[in-house]
Amino acid sequence: MNLSFAHRLFLTDRAARASPPSTPTRQVIKCADAGAEMVRITVQGMQEAKACVEIKKTLLERGYTTPLIADIHFAPKVAMTVAECFDKIRVNPGNFADGRKKFEDILYETDEEYEAEILEIEKIFTPLVLKCKERGVAMRIGTNHGSLSARTLSRFGDTPAGMVESAFEFARICRKHDYHNFVFSMKASNPLVMVQAYRLLAHEMYKLGWDYPLHLGVTEAGEGEDGRMKSSIGIGALLLDGLGDTIRVSLTEASHLEMEPCTRLRDLGMKACADAIGVDKFDEVGRDFKSFERRESDLPMQKEDDPIDMRNILHRDGSVLSAVTPAQLASEDPFYRDLGAKLAVGMPLRDIATSDSIFLREIPAADDEKANRSIRRLQEIGVGVVAPVAALAATPIDNAVAAVPAKEAKGDMAMPKGAVRWAVVFDGTESAEEIKSALELEPVMALIETAPETSRLHASRRVFTELNKLGSKTPVIHHMVFPADEVKDAVVIQSGAQAGGLLCDGLGDGVMIEQPGAELEYLRRTSFGLLQGSRMRNTKTEYVSCPSCGRTLFDLQEVTAAISERTGHLPGVAIAVMGCIVNGPGEMADADFGYVGGAPGKIDLYVGKEVVKRGIDNETACDELIQLIKDNGRWVDKEVEEEAVAA
Numbered sequence: 001m002n003l004s005f006a007h008r009l010f011l012t013d014r015a016a017r018a019s020p021p022s023t024p025t026r027q028v029i030k031c032a033d034a035g036a037e038m039v040r041i042t043v044q045g046m047q048e049a050k051a052c053v054e055i056k057k058t059l060l061e062r063g064y065t066t067p068l069i070a071d072i073h074f075a076p077k078v079a080m081t082v083a084e085c086f087d088k089i090r091v092n093p094g095n096f097a098d099g100r101k102k103f104e105d106i107l108y109e110t111d112e113e114y115e116a117e118i119l120e121i122e123k124i125f126t127p128l129v130l131k132c133k134e135r136g137v138a139m140r141i142g143t144n145h146g147s148l149s150a151r152t153l154s155r156f157g158d159t160p161a162g163m164v165e166s167a168f169e170f171a172r173i174c175r176k177h178d179y180h181n182f183v184f185s186m187k188a189s190n191p192l193v194m195v196q197a198y199r200l201l202a203h204e205m206y207k208l209g210w211d212y213p214l215h216l217g218v219t220e221a222g223e224g225e226d227g228r229m230k231s232s233i234g235i236g237a238l239l240l241d242g243l244g245d246t247i248r249v250s251l252t253e254a255s256h257l258e259m260e261p262c263t264r265l266r267d268l269g270m271k272a273c274a275d276a277i278g279v280d281k282f283d284e285v286g287r288d289f290k291s292f293e294r295r296e297s298d299l300p301m302q303k304e305d306d307p308i309d310m311r312n313i314l315h316r317d318g319s320v321l322s323a324v325t326p327a328q329l330a331s332e333d334p335f336y337r338d339l340g341a342k343l344a345v346g347m348p349l350r351d352i353a354t355s356d357s358i359f360l361r362e363i364p365a366a367d368d369e370k371a372n373r374s375i376r377r378l379q380e381i382g383v384g385v386v387a388p389v390a391a392l393a394a395t396p397i398d399n400a401v402a403a404v405p406a407k408e409a410k411g412d413m414a415m416p417k418g419a420v421r422w423a424v425v426f427d428g429t430e431s432a433e434e435i436k437s438a439l440e441l442e443p444v445m446a447l448i449e450t451a452p453e454t455s456r457l458h459a460s461r462r463v464f465t466e467l468n469k470l471g472s473k474t475p476v477i478h479h480m481v482f483p484a485d486e487v488k489d490a491v492v493i494q495s496g497a498q499a500g501g502l503l504c505d506g507l508g509d510g511v512m513i514e515q516p517g518a519e520l521e522y523l524r525r526t527s528f529g530l531l532q533g534s535r536m537r538n539t540k541t542e543y544v545s546c547p548s549c550g551r552t553l554f555d556l557q558e559v560t561a562a563i564s565e566r567t568g569h570l571p572g573v574a575i576a577v578m579g580c581i582v583n584g585p586g587e588m589a590d591a592d593f594g595y596v597g598g599a600p601g602k603i604d605l606y607v608g609k610e611v612v613k614r615g616i617d618n619e620t621a622c623d624e625l626i627q628l629i630k631d632n633g634r635w636v637d638k639e640v641e642e643e644a645v646a647a
Contacts, residue, residue, distance in 0.1 A: 011262050012038040012069070012215070012248040013255055021054040027255055028059060032066040034259040038246065040069040040090065049081040056085045069140065072096065076124050083131045088138040093166045094147035097124040108154060117151050122173050133179040140215055141174075143167045145188035145197070146588070160186070160197035160290075164204055171212070183246065184212055187219040189544045190590055191234035192292055192535050194218055195504045198238050199289040213245035214238075220546045220578070223252040223560060225526065228261045228489065229496045230533040236497020237504050239269030240457045252545040252560050252577075264493045277455035279428065279462055286468035287461065287505050294506035295464065298473040300444040306420060308399045312350075313357045313384025314445060314475055318503075318536035319510030320527040321386065321477055322355040326364035328520055329371035336374075338521040340528075341381075350381050352571055353528050353539040357384030359403075359512060363395040386423055386445075392416035401444060406430050411440030425479075427451040428459025435466045439474065447512070449479040456480070456498045464507045475509035478502065482515040491515060492526055496533065503534035541567055542574040544591050552579030554597050554618055562622055563595065569638045573629065576606075592634065595625055607632060 013036035028039045043049055049070075056068060067087035072079040073095050083089055097120070108114045132139050143163045148156075156162030163186050174182055186197035198214060205212065218234040221227040231249045238244050247269075249262040286295070300310045328335050333343060339355050341348035358378065364371035375385055379399055386401040396418035403423040404413070407430055415422065422441040428450045430438070438446075448463060450456045460478070467474065478499040482491050495513050502508050511530050513523045531537040545560045546552075560577045567575060576591035588594040594606030598614060603621035605613040605628055616624050629635045 010037045010246040011035060011259065011266055012040060012246050013258050013262070021051045021058065024051075025055050025058050028055070028066065028068070029062070029064060030256045031259065032064055034256040035263055036066065036256075036259055038067045038069055038088070040071050040248075041086075043070045043072060043075075043078055043082050045075065045078060046081065049078045052082050053085045076128060079128050080131055083128065083135060083137050086137070088140060089128065089132060090140040090142050091125075091128070091170070092142050092144055092147055093170045094144060094149045094152070096170075097121045114151065114155065118169060121169065125170060125173050126177065129174050129177050129179050132181070133177060136181070139174070139179075139182040140185055141167050141170045141182055142185040142187065142215070143197075144219060145186075145190070145193055146219075160193060160200050163188075163197045164201045167201065168204070171210075180212070182212060183215050185215040185217060187217050187250075188234075189218065189220040189230075190535065191218055191230050191237070191500065191533060192504050194234040195237045195501070196290070196292060198243060199241075202243055203290070214243055215246040215248070216244040217248040217250055219250050220544045220576075221250050221252075222543045222545045223557070225492055226529055226533070226543065227251045227253075228492050229526070229529045231261060232265065232493045232496025233500030233504065233530070233533045235265050236268060236493070237501030239265060240272050240455070240497060240501055242273065244269060250547050252547055252556050254557075255547070258547075261489065261493055264490060265497065268494065268497055272455065275453070275455075277458050278451070278453050279455055279458040282462050282465060284461055285465045287464070287507065289505070292504075292506060295468075295476075295508075296473055297475040297509050299475070300421065303420075306399075308379050309382050310384070310399075310421065310444070312382030313401070314510065315356050315537060317538075318531040318534075319356040319475070319477060320353075320524060320531065321357045321359050321479075321510065321512035322520060322524050322527075323359045323361065323512060323514035324520060326360075326362055326368060326371045329364060329374040330368060332370055332374055335520070338519070338524065339378075339383075340521075340524055348377055348381060350383070353524075355383065355524055355527075356510070357386055357401070359514070360385065360387040360397075361391070363387055363391050363397060366395065389416055389419075392419055403447065404438075404441070406438035406446075407434050409434075409438035409441055411437065413441070423447060424474075425449060426463050428454050428456070428463055430463070430466075432466050432469075435463065436470060439467075439470060439472055443474055445509075446474050446476045447479045448476060449481060457501050460502050460507065464502075476507070477510040477512055478508050479512045479514065482513070482518075484516040484518070486515060488522065491518075491523075492529075495526060495530055499530060500534060503530075503536065539571050541570045542590075543577065544574065544588060545577040546579050552597060554579065554601075554603070559595070559622070563625065566622065566626060567629070570629070570634065570636065573634050575625075592632075593625065593629060595621065 013031040024041050031039050069088040070082040070086045071090045079089050143166050148162050152162045152166045167184050188194040216235045218231045221230045249258045251258050299314055302311050336348040340353045342351045386403055389402040389404040392402050393416045398418040400419045401421045401423050402416050402419040403425050406424045406426045409424050422443040423445045424438040424443045425447045448460050450459045480495050511527050513527050528539050556579050574591040576588035576594040578596045580597045596604045598604035601618055603616045604611050
């Protein structure tokens with residue numbers, strides 16, 4: 001199996017454990033039929049390793065030549081056995097030779113003590129390297145953020161730098177034996193950590209003159225829209241930067257269902273490589289890919305003569321703007337609900353996930369009483385109203401924000417009647433002089449709606465570079481417009497990929513996803529999911545859940561759904577649902593509470609990285625988790641919305 005790819009992304013997927021052989025064989029066929037070009041199978045022990053021979057034989061007999069990858073943890077002998085029949089071996093440097101993670105604090109008195117452990121790892125790992133070299137078997141050196149060894153943690157901490165060094169320890173052994181048929185991965189459940197780790201890896205490889213392929217994935221991403229969004233943010237950010245050779249979308253769903261979002265991301269990355277980006281070369285200023293620091297911006301200020309409060313039209317943790325139509329405004333109560341507002345006696349009230357501002361391409365007629373009443377009521381609760389300057393000039397709205405194209409903006413231009421603030425709209429092709437001139441309006445926000453056939457990633461970076469040069473702290477909203485016929489999954493994947501790389505670099509203060517005819521509630525929910533997946537604004541319960549594999553000790557999909565049903569109303573609480581202890585509690589580093597398979601039929605519960613209850617029966621574990629959340633003061637009861645009555 002040759003991993004020297006050139007301008008082509010390969011799709012990978014996973015099946016279940018190798019034993020009994022019939023189950024993974026069916027799953028491999030299902031994944032291959034769905035488009036998978038490689039399939040990973042969990043190989044836990046010698047029983048499963050021996051079953052791999054039968055799996056490979058059966059697949060070949062049925063005409064399936066899809067390369068098979070053995071996922072190995074804690075079992076060097078198993079890896080040696082399965083290398084006789086599979087096409088690729090995945091090893092995790094954090095636990096291949098170090099054993100299970102115990103979060104021990106190790107103090108090395110000398111460098112010699114540290115190096116002695118590396119020499120011991122070399123003794124254990126070298127036979128597999130030689131076996132793979134002899135047979136032409138490929139290898140993935142797959143570092144997971146959640147399973148770094150105690151040795152690595154002692155020197156580098158739980159950091160992207162530690163992830164890179166962990167992988168390089170194994171790569172150096174491979175290179176020592178002139179074995180180069182391997183690929184790197186730097187997976188994490190946190191997209192920001194994942195993106196930073198891959199970029200750092202690529203940077204360090206470039207310095208060394210190495211050029212090994214990269215396998216991309218956000219591990220333990222979860223299920224549904226949230227899992228797809230987190231995967232799109234991490235994988236998309238790297239693909240649009242030209243990084244990545246194989247990809248895997250890791251979802252808490254049936255394995256073959258991972259292929260559809262995986263294919264969409266693949267196609268997005270291939271298109272980005274093939275198309276001209278339409279952005280002139282520029283020297284980037286103000287972005288450090290090796291660390292995360294959000295760009296500093298200023299929220300709108302209140303003026304003495306403002307008739308309404310303008311301070312809440314944006315949010316300090318990341319803003320959501322919703323594009324709305326006069327017809328939506330006129331529906332009143334349904335509109336308020338779709339906008340994420342609560343209702344009290346027919347009046348809207350802001351909630352934790354209410355859109356911060358609305359954007360009107362078309363302004364309702366003066367005699368449209370219901371639509372105009374909705375505008376006034378939203379303004380009364382601090383929701384901003386943004387509209388194009390030309391539309392406001394024809395049909396004024398009191399206390400509106402007038403959006404003007406940056407190329408038309410002049411410091412002395414007259415504000416439309418009724419408007420109180422400016423917004424500027426960049427398409428990414430503006431000159432430095434045009435950007436500077438637009439800022440003379442002292443806008444409360446800038447929208448980036450990139451020109452057609454222009455890379456959002458690179459055009460936006462150029463705009464931010466110019467803003468940084470000018471010392472501007474104007475908040476920037478990523479405005480993405482999709483055609484009416486684009487399916488929901490494509491909107492999630494593309495919005496996550498297009499804006500994710502920017503938000504992961506701290507470039508951006510909010511998002512607006514616009515699609516003619518689409519459900520307002522869906523676009524708003526997707527927007528908030530994008531902010532939360534980018535680790536900005538937390539408006540709902542965060543779940544870290546792994547895909548089911550052979551090591552899973554309970555039905556992950558069923559249990560995750562049950563936990564979500566009972567805890568989905570707890571914004572600011574992060575819950576990890578882990579099938580086994582391989583990556584958790586490490587991958588639970590961001591989680592407040594953990595639900596982990598400890599043994600068949602038994603669950604261990606964690607608070608942070610500390611196990612607090614062991615061996616709980618499956619049947620009562622969910623109740624015990626909820627009680628644990630209550631005991632730690634993080635539980636709130638679900639709110640019951642007051643019945644709306646006609647205004």
